[in-house]
Amino acid sequence: MTAPTEVDLLIVGAGPTGLFAAYYAGFRDLTTAVVDSLPEPGGQITAMYPEKQIYDVAGFPAVRGRDLVEALVEQANQWKPTYLLGRRALALSEVDGRFLVELDGGATVNAGAVLITAGIGEFTPRPLPAGDGWLGRGMVHFVPALDAHRDQDVIIVGGGDSAFDWALALHPVATSVTLVHRRAKFRAMPATVRQVEALGVRIITDAEVTALIGDDEGLREARIAVKGSEEEVVLPAQAVVAALGFTADLGPIDSWGLEIDHRSISVDSTMRTARDRVYAAGDVAAYPGKVKLIATGFGEAATAVNNIAVALNPDAHLFPGHSSAAE
Numbered sequence: 127m128t129a130p131t132e133v134d135l136l137i138v139g140a141g142p143t144g145l146f147a148a149y150y151a152g153f154r155d156l157t158t159a160v161v162d163s164l165p166e167p168g169g170q171i172t173a174m175y176p177e178k179q180i181y182d183v184a185g186f187p188a189v190r191g192r193d194l195v196e197a198l199v200e201q202a203n204q205w206k207p208t209y210l211l212g213r214r215a216l217a218l219s220e221v222d223g224r225f226l227v228e229l230d231g232g233a234t235v236n237a238g239a240v241l242i243t244a245g246i247g248e249f250t251p252r253p254l255p256a257g258d259g260w261l262g263r264g265m266v267h268f269v270p271a272l273d274a275h276r277d278q279d280v281i282i283v284g285g286g287d288s289a290f291d292w293a294l295a296l297h298p299v300a301t302s303v304t305l306v307h308r309r310a311k312f313r314a315m316p317a318t319v320r321q322v323e324a325l326g327v328r329i330i331t332d333a334e335v336t337a338l339i340g341d342d343e344g345l346r347e348a349r350i351a352v353k354g355s356e357e358e359v360v361l362p363a364q365a366v367v368a369a370l371g372f373t374a375d376l377g378p379i380d381s382w383g384l385e386i387d388h389r390s391i392s393v394d395s396t397m398r399t400a401r402d403r404v405y406a407a408g409d410v411a412a413y414p415g416k417v418k419l420i421a422t423g424f425g426e427a428a429t430a431v432n433n434i435a436v437a438l439n440p441d442a443h444l445f446p447g448h449s450s451a452a453e
């Protein structure tokens with residue numbers, strides 16, 4: 127078993143709230159680890175709408191999701207947080223006044239305090255049955271880097287906003303983009319559907335991907351059954367994006383001895399949970415009048431981290447001083 131990662135603060139969730147908290151913790155001289163079950167930082171933004179413009183982040187009249195996440199990572203990285211991505215936080219225990227958090231894969235983090243920024247919980251992508259065994263070998267559930275699909279034939283499966291957003295984003299870089307949806311109607315916004323249609327992206331409706339074919343070198347083609355047709359459509363495919371949505375669940379955090387209310391964690395005005403030195407911020411934190419937005423998550427992250435700084439060191443000031451005066 128590897129030695130635990132020792133930090134002042136463990137942040138569970140690398141969404142916008144967790145990333146901003148990592149910046150703020152560094153500003154407060156706290157060493158930090160950030161764990162996330164997704165392989166990339168950015169939480170809901172990265173998983174669901176990296177290409178969309180966001181219009182209500184203070185200081186940005188409009189910012190593309192992907193660009194906001196990049197800027198948050200750059201801001202946090204000044205303080206060199208330890209990222210533990212692709213790992214779930216499983217169990218929380220207390221030993222000698224410190225927390226031990228077990229991650230899957232056997233790793234542990236030893237932290238003085240824990241800040242839970244787990245959003246709506248862990249995302250589990252809805253599976254594409256025909257994609258069994260192809261995850262990471264040609265099939266993906268979301269697209270963190272468009273360039274990975276440059277010059278590929280890409281098949282996108284789904285009829286929601288994400289599926290159509292990926293189609294728009296991948297069209298300029300991929301050799302071909304085909305969208306396959308099992309119904310004739312789409313859940314995506316009509317304006318986005320029209321944009322994708324106007325680009326000439328092939329859309330096959332009432333259809334299901336029945337098999338992915340390839341070898342050790344990767345994926346080669348996809349077979350598609352279309353309702354009412356005897357013959358399968360066979361298309362070249364080096365990549366399949368299964369954009370069938372996600373289910374989200376607080377999962378293991380449910381049993382950390384916190385007060386859970388409608389899949390959120392109850393906090394007081396310092397963002398402290400029912401346990402000492404365990405705080406929560408962002409979408410996962412609940413209190414009367416809560417509004418779940420990126421903007422509120424940022425404010426809650428600052429409140430939580432400044433209170434954590436005092437919880438860890440009672441001689442510390444709650445008010446951090448102004449960052450503009452730091453130089």
Ligand SMILES: Cc1cc2nc3c(=O)[nH]c(=O)nc-3n(C[C@H](O)[C@H](O)[C@H](O)COP(=O)(O)OP(=O)(O)OC[C@H]3O[C@@H](n4cnc5c(N)ncnc54)[C@H](O)[C@@H]3O)c2cc1C
Pocket residue numbers: 138139140141142143144161162163164168169170171174175179180181182213214215216243244245246247248249376377378379407408409410418419420421423
């Ligand atoms: C389509 C869409 C559009 C949106 N548009 C806007 C908008 O325009 N403006 C706006 O303000 N908000 C918008 N939102 C909401 C916004 O994305 C959320 O408020 C924001 O992402 C919350 O950030 P967060 O960091 O608190 O949580 P999240 O972004 O949910 O991140 C939480 C992270 O925690 C991780 N996690 C959870 N449990 C564990 C565990 N046990 N172990 C390890 N990791 C774990 C998850 O994998 C996830 O990455 C939108 C949401 C959606 C879905």
